[in-house]
Amino acid sequence: MKLTGKIFWGKQSRWQLIVATGGFWIGLFITLLSIQFYLDIRKITKRSEDEKNYIIVNKTVNMANMFDKTISMFTEAQLDSLQGQPFVKDMGLFRTNTFNIYADVSEQMGLAFDLYMESVPTRFLDTIPASFEWDSTDNFVPVLVASDFLRIYNFSLAMSQKHMPQLSPLTIQLIPIKIKISGNGSSRMLTAKVVGFTDRIPSVLVPEDFLLWANEKYGNGPAPQPTRVILQIDDPANERIKEYLTAKNYDTNADDLRLGGMANTLQIVSAISGSIGGMFVFLSFAIFLMNFQLIISRAKVEIGVLLDLGYRPTELANTLNKQFMRILLGCAASVIVILAALVAVLHSLLNSYGFETGGTVSWIIPMAAIALVILLQAFIYLGIKAGIKR
Amino acid sequence: MQIQLEHLIPEPLIEIAPKTSGVWLRQVVLEPSQWTQLVAPSGRGKSTLLNIIYGNRTDYQGQVWIDGKSTRSFSADDWAQLRRERLSVVFQDLRLFADLSGWDNLLLKQQLTETVTKEQITEMATQLGVLRLLDKTCGTMSYGERQRVAIIRSLLQPFEYLLLDEPFSHLDEANRQIAANLIQQACQQRKAGLLIAGLGADKYFTYHQSLQLDETNG
Structure with missing residues (x-):
């Protein structure tokens, strides 16, 4: 099915795909970073709650x-x-x-x-x-x-x-x-x-x-x-x-409420960055889906010809799905790697100010990434199905 | 494969189709292995008819039966199966991928069933004089060159019926003869039926029957 890939990722679609992928990458990055921040701050706040x-x-x-x-x-x-x-x-x-x-x-x-x-x-x-x-x-x-x-x-x-x-x-x-x-x-x-x-x-x-x-x-x-x-x-x-x-x-x-006061400020900051992150994710998802719809609708003629040649609709849908899945998983993997590096640096900074956060990315981060990929993939799957149906 | 048209009329033609048509609103049978010529001037629905038989249009009244089954009952997968193994076509607009090379266009069909080897493709392309062109993208080929690629593509699969829509319109006399020979060989090998739509009668094939879409002209 390599040839069918050539058809869908032709010159005109490539640019759209890059924009869509870039948007998704940034959105995913900010979301996951916000989640990590939130978890860290909750840890600190919880400690100060215990302290009382x-x-x-x-x-x-x-x-x-x-x-x-x-x-x-x-x-x-x-x-x-x-x-x-x-x-x-x-x-x-x-x-x-x-x-x-x-x-x-x-x-x-x-x-x-x-x-x-x-x-x-x-x-x-x-x-x-x-x-x-x-x-x-x-x-x-x-x-x-x-x-x-x-x-x-x-x-x-x-x-x-x-x-x-x-x-x-x-x-x-x-x-x-x-x-x-x-x-x-x-x-x-x-x-x-x-x-x-x-x-x-x-x-x-x-x-x-x-x-x-x-x-x-x-x-x-x-x-x-x-x-x-x-x-x-x-x-x-x-x-x-x-x-x-x-x-x-x-x-x-x-x-002694020193830690408590700090944690409150941090909590507000994380809430703000969290909601901005949420908006970003929403936007980047929208960009991704819109670009993706464009790719599908441009590919409609090509899909029609492939169906004329005797390709099965399910076959085509699976190929397209797999290709999008690969892009999304690639994004998720690279985001997690870069995030892990960034978090390690941030944590050592926080620790030097006396906040014990642990040094690594929470296990929730990859889980959230997988959940988001699955959600987006579900939308894509529906879009492809609708696009191929005539 | 037997194709039966029963009181068939495309919806856009309901008002304007002549009462004397040899196809519309009649009982027409295309027997297995039968070679049929379909004659009509442009704009009378030749391409529409082929698209209806091929399952690309459903805006018609009446029925199309393939081996006794109404094609309206076919699923998308049924059509895919049919188009892979039993029914081949050259559309008037050829339906090649302009961004892909001639080879890629042919391999897209060939890899589905692999009934024809790459050597056999080379042989056909050589006969039709397009072998050297196959590395170019179809978008940069002339219409006649593309027509020859499309004809080769239609012969890269098993089929029981071959539908051709003005397949020679942009070919010179020599190439028409070569293409006709290739088609004839392929159909005889497969004991396949043939339905060729054209503007007028042609001399390249020996037909079992000739259908007039528009009697008033014939």
Whole structure:
């Protein structure tokens, strides 16, 4: 059936076909890109929605605390009362070091400082890197740092100090930090590394089992009662939470809506680009179908002659269908490949701004492409059938 | 194959067809293997008749029967089958693809049934003096050259009846004779019937019957 192809894709039809194909390509590209954007943004928004279900609670600091730090500690009775509240789904205690920590990055950054460490149960972490595990036989300690700390360092500290370089999240993870822990009459040298960043907990976090072990061995005295707890709550809009916290004179970080605000803007942008994409798709489909109708109606004479020669209408329809199918699938495949490359670049950009989107195109994208191709092919099939019928 | 025309009249001719026509509104039988000449001046419906028999026109009253079956009952696939294997035609307007070469035009027909080899096509084209032209597109050929290509094309399939509509109108005497010989051979080989429409009587074939579309002229 190669000869029949020659007839339909003659000189006059070729131009139309190029325009139609180009229109379809662009339309498909924008649609799929919008879908990908929408999915990414939904992921980010959903994360920030989840985030609102975690709050960190501590006692309010006032003048009295200056003289007695134990005032900010929660007593067992207070903790039991908090855990017993109906709006609390889960509660985790912050533990802190009772030994001395001295960190030294003078080789890399000319900096050495006293450090503190905290831990929460792993189930309360938003990011759990694979390397966030402690092995008692090893001198290595993984550390999770609040993203805010990195921002403060990069945009406040490093900007004001000439000898301090700005650090990307990736660079900082490469720097080994020499740590000396001491107390209880002995000391030990350890190497720590930042293995990840957390948006949920503004602290320097180490694995809980490490802190328990180190407090036991190097701690100066018994572990104090916690001063902060992290709560998983049922509904951030629940008024009773606010009432309870105010009554107890507790304070919380729950106003942190940074991500939420960003996500709202992004959502509006994606809605706009989505609807523009939708219009584009509609237009490009219209262009494709109109050009295609033109090709068919121009081919009507040729179809008539082929029927005169004894070609079966179904045969001709199948040939034409196959040829259009090949064009559409070619478009879809190339769009997906280019989109995947573009999305990889965009995602690494988004990730560097602290939005975790994953790096790849969603599986929904090829599905959507196939659905659109099938839809268009159905229209084409009907058009061909109508064109060949006499 | 037997073709029967029963009280046939094309709708556009209902008012103007002469009562004395040898075909319209009569019972006409084209027996298998019979050779028939159809004579009429232009504009009296010769081409219309061939198009009706070939299934391209349905705007007529009466019936056309092929082997006892009304052609009105034929499906598109029935017609395709018939045109591949039992009925061949040269239309007055030839119906060649102007953008395709002579060869491509011939191969479009040949590849459907492959009853004739490429060597046999070459042989026919050589006899009719168009072999060298076959690489040109049909759009650039003269009408006479195209006519010869169309005649060759009609012989590249099995058929039980061959319909020809003024097939020699633009051929010179020598080529008419060669074409007539090719057609005659092909029909005899296939024991096929022949229906040739022309402006007047011709001397190239021995006919079993002659039909006048328009008696007033004959």
